[in-house]
Amino acid sequence: MQQKRQIRLKMTKEKxxxxxxxxxxxSKNGFTFEDGRTECASCGFKINKVNSALNFISAKESIEFSIIATDNVSANTSNGYIGYPAFDHVVSRGGWVLDCGAGSKQFTHPQLVQTEIAAYANIDILAVNQKLPFADDSFDLVISFDVLEHVNDPFISAEELKRVLKPGGILIADIPFLQAEHGYPHHYFNATRQGFLRLFEGLHVLTHFVPIAGQPIESLRQTMRHYNHHLPEQWRGRFLNLTVHEFIHREYNDWMHDPIVQFLKTEGRWEIASTTHGYLRKPSKELTTESVAVDFDASQIGESDTIFEDFELRTVSEQDLAKIAITKNKVSESEVPLTRKQHLILGIRHFAQLLPTPIKELLKKFRF
Ligand SMILES: [Zn+2]
Structure with missing residues (x-):
């Protein structure tokens, strides 16, 4: 056993x-590294390098997974795995670590394999998360930080992470829950706590918690910042001077008359929407009975951009705002899609309910 451990410690990453x-x-395991060439030991398929990374992303996969040439994939300045004792535990025992979707890091290690879809200096393998080019049971520790929200099928990706993990090995993952849309390549899915656990079913949960960087105050702060950023300049003062008390206690329908709701820019509306809403049609086939909905005219359905036109408040003046704030909504709720504003109010309301009473009182005076 001791001898085996020594042999493993001496093995280079290439070996x-x-x-x-x-x-x-x-689909067989095993490659040869000779004279700068990397070839499948079974069928001779050659793998090219991009910078120092072996490229396992085919042209077909680039299209299938919407990968375009970029150096803007999770370009962070993380310095490795300080604070993750599992990393030290595994490498000090000669184990192997995979960081799947590592981003740009100033950190490499002889027993760490880093994958990404962009060839940063620290990246060993270019690969998509849905198709990892590794044998089953290859790594003692697999790391996936802020990646699964960006893959088009997180369940397939999670299965891949589990597949390449050795029996008894550890997976460390984090996935955003209440986070704004962000980041290339795409931001597809956020996960609730149950969603997180559903992805990794079959693994034994050692611990699952809200980390320091994931405190609810960050959800609120980020949403507020995005909201402010996407308001036209002239309405930011109004937004910034609202109190938490007003956010929590003003009725949802009353908000719909407010210029900070009407004039929020489209991009901001999407980034922090409470929910989105779509109409989709199943394609017609020959030799089948078509639905009576086949001639339904969808052109009359309002988009979130235009839904507010009925309010005729596009030219509202500062002087009218006091009246507007207490005007009763004349439009039925079914005509108004749920918006990021509702999301904002509900979020703050939930957050405030969790606080002790003295802090609730303090918050009422606090202005964002
Ligand atoms: Zn082959």
């Missing part, structure tokens, strides 16, 4: 990769 890399063509 380990030669054993565990999985061929995208013949």
């Amino acid at each position: 380990y990769l030669a054993q565990i890399l999985k061929c995208p063509v013949c």
Whole structure:
């Protein structure tokens, strides 16, 4: 056992990769690294390099997974895995670590394999999360930080993370819950706590918690910042001077008359929407009975951009605002789609309910 451990510690990353890399063509494990060439040991398929990374993303996959040339994929300045004792635990015992979707880091390690879809200096393998080019049971520790919200099928990606993890190995993951839309390549799904656990079903949960960087105050702060950023300049003062008390106690329908709701820019509306709403049609086929809805005219359905036109408040003046704030809504709720404003109010309301009474009183005076 001791001898085996020493042999593993001496193994270079290249030698380990030669054993565990999985061929995208013949699906067999094992590659040769000779004279600067990396080839499948079974079928001879060659893997090219981009910078120092072996490129396992085919042209077909680039299209399938919407990958475009960029250097803007999670370009963060993280310095490695300080604060993650599992990393030290595993590498000090000669184990192997995979950071799947590592981003740009000033950190490498001889027993750490970093994958990404952009060839940063720290990246060993270019690969998509839905198709990892590694043999089953290859890594003692698999890390996936802020990645699964960006893959088009998080369940397939999670299965891949589980597949390449050795029996007894550890997976460390974090996935946003109440976070604004962000980041290339795409931001598809956020996860509730149940969603997180559903993704990793089959693994034994050692611990699952809200980290310091994920405190609810950050959800509120981020939403507020986005909201302010996407308001036209002239309405920001009004937004910034609202009190938490007003946010919590003003009725949702009354907000719909407010210029900070009407004039929020479209991009901001999407980034922090409480919910989105769509009409979709199943394509028609020959030789089938079509739905009576086939000739339904969808052109009359209002978009979130135009839904407010009925209010005729596009030219509202500052002087009218006091009246507007208490005007009763004349439009039925079914005509108004749920908006990020409702999301904002509900979020703050939930947050405030969790606070002790003296802090609730203090918050009433506090202005964002
Ligand atoms: Zn092959």
